[in-house]
Structure formats: structure tokens, C-alpha cells
Amino acid sequence: MKSFCFWAAFVLCQSAFSHPADQSEMRVRPKPHQLEIRFTFNLLTLTRFVGIDTDGDQKISMAELTAAQPRIAEYLNKHVLLRINAQEATLGSGVRFEALWPEPAQTPPMTEPDYSARKMDVTFTQVIYGKRLEDFWLGFEIFEQTGPMQTIRGVFEQDGRVTEVPFSVQEPEYTYDTEYADDPFEQEADKKAASASMTSPAPAPAPPAATLAPATLAAPAATMPMAVPGGGSGAVKPSAAVASALESAVASEPSDKRWWMTRAVVLMILLVLGRKMQLSARSRVVSTRRRPRPR
Numbered sequence: 001m002k003s004f005c006f007w008a009a010f011v012l013c014q015s016a017f018s019h020p021a022d023q024s025e026m027r028v029r030p031k032p033h034q035l036e037i038r039f040t041f042n043l044l045t046l047t048r049f050v051g052i053d054t055d056g057d058q059k060i061s062m063a064e065l066t067a068a069q070p071r072i073a074e075y076l077n078k079h080v081l082l083r084i085n086a087q088e089a090t091l092g093s094g095v096r097f098e099a100l101w102p103e104p105a106q107t108p109p110m111t112e113p114d115y116s117a118r119k120m121d122v123t124f125t126q127v128i129y130g131k132r133l134e135d136f137w138l139g140f141e142i143f144e145q146t147g148p149m150q151t152i153r154g155v156f157e158q159d160g161r162v163t164e165v166p167f168s169v170q171e172p173e174y175t176y177d178t179e180y181a182d183d184p185f186e187q188e189a190d191k192k193a194a195s196a197s198m199t200s201p202a203p204a205p206a207p208p209a210a211t212l213a214p215a216t217l218a219a220p221a222a223t224m225p226m227a228v229p230g231g232g233s234g235a236v237k238p239s240a241a242v243a244s245a246l247e248s249a250v251a252s253e254p255s256d257k258r259w260w261m262t263r264a265v266v267l268m269i270l271l272v273l274g275r276k277m278q279l280s281a282r283s284r285v286v287s288t289r290r291r292p293r294p295r
Helices: 003-018 043-049 062-067 069-078 184-199 209-222 240-251 257-290
Strands: 023-031 034-042 080-084 087-089 097-101 118-128 135-140 151-158 161-167 171-178 225-227 232-235
Touching: 034 043, 034 209, 062 069, 069 080, 069 097, 069 118, 161 171, 184 257
Parallel strands: 023 151
Antiparallel strands: 023 034, 034 118, 080 087, 080 135, 097 118, 135 171, 151 161, 225 232
């Protein structure tokens, strides 16, 4: 009995470690508004996804591998299913390929024995807009092409925590809960970002043409000919200080609404003062004209 158990354990270990070419890696890094998924496949697995050796010489050149990258990304988007916050999604169009052997640009065409030893990273970055990343679900439909011996070692890294999840034809899916929805620190950060966006100053609007009307109405009264005490006639003109105040009030265009209100009040006060000066001058003229001439 003991020998049978030992032999069974030996067979299981052999089946687990006898196919290193069928082992792939996946590293997932979730953030509140971003999801990064990096796959590590060897060339043998990639050739099962799409045809890379286009000229049929049983070799893969770097030019052929580069030309196959868009088709590899398209295949993964179709066969690695993703749901973000219970909504169907794709891995994304932002994909990056990186060869994991020295000096890949100078690599000569690789033969089939080299396929299992040469690995490549395929990294997708998904940005989540408008809502935090609360949970996501991953499901693999690649085992029909790769074969039932294919396994994927998934590693989820979030805020210093590491969770390892294996994927296989028997267990092809997994749901990951980020817990960002219940994280008080993330909720506080979202509140601060929302309040900052609400309190940011809006661009100053262009001054309407109607605000220049009081100044233009005051101009005729300033040059109206009137009689002054002591005889003769003259023109009552505002002082240089009043004119400079009007010019500075019209020329300045503050962005805050309170400054617009202040300017309007100043203009109204100046108009009232100018009107009072006109009435006072008229009263003095009338009293002079009614004074009897000395005989």
C-alpha cells in the first residue's frame, strides 16, 4: 500500500512538472481607477494562438514576431474574458510587448527547440473612468488552442498584498474583490478630488457691452455749457480723479463676480455725484440771474 501511494505521488509530480513549456504567468495589479494585466508566454504558446512563422521555414524571426503582435493582442482580447464592476469589458487597446531574452533586436531566426525557452511579456493597461474598481472577473478560453496541459499561474498584487490563483482547464475563471468600495482612505480621497473639482475657479466671462452704457451716458452731461456764478458761461467737467476712476473701473476686468458688482456700484455713485453737481450749478445760476442789478 505504501509503495502504491508513493508511486501515485510520483506520477502526480511528474504530470505537474513534466511540461514546463505549458506553464504561463499572469501578474495583475489593480488600482482604484486602473487595471494592469501582464501575461508571460513563451513562443511555443504564442504560436498556438496565432500563426507567426509566415514564410514556413520552421523559424521565427524578430520581424515575424513583431508583425504578429497586433494579432496576438486581438486573440487575447477575444479569448481572455473580463468583467469590470459586473460590466463586460476587454483587456484594452493599450498593449505593450517585451522580449525577455538579451538583445532581442540582434536575435537570429529562432528554431522550434528555442520556442519554449524564449518568453515574452504582453501587458494590457485598462483605465476605469467615473467609478472606482470594485471587483473584476477573469475567464480563460485559450485551452482549446493550447491543450489541456496548459496552466497559468496568476499573481494578484494590491497595496502590498499578494494573492496567488492558478488557472487551468478545470478552473478557468476567478473573481477578485478589490475592497476599494469599503476602503475609507479611498473614499476620503474621492471626496477631496470631487471637492477640489467643484471649488476650482471658472474662467472669467467676457464683459458684456451693457456695462459700458453708464460711462457713455455720463459724457454729455460733463460737456454741457452752463452759466457759472459771476457771469459768463463755461463747461462743467469732472475732475481728473473721477475720470481716472472711471477709466480704471472700465479697463479692469476682474474675474470674480463681487468685483463686477463693486464696479457697478462705483459707477452708480459717480453718476449720482455728477448729477448733484449739475443740479447745484443750475441752482447757483438761477439765483444769480434773479439777483437785482445795482443801480
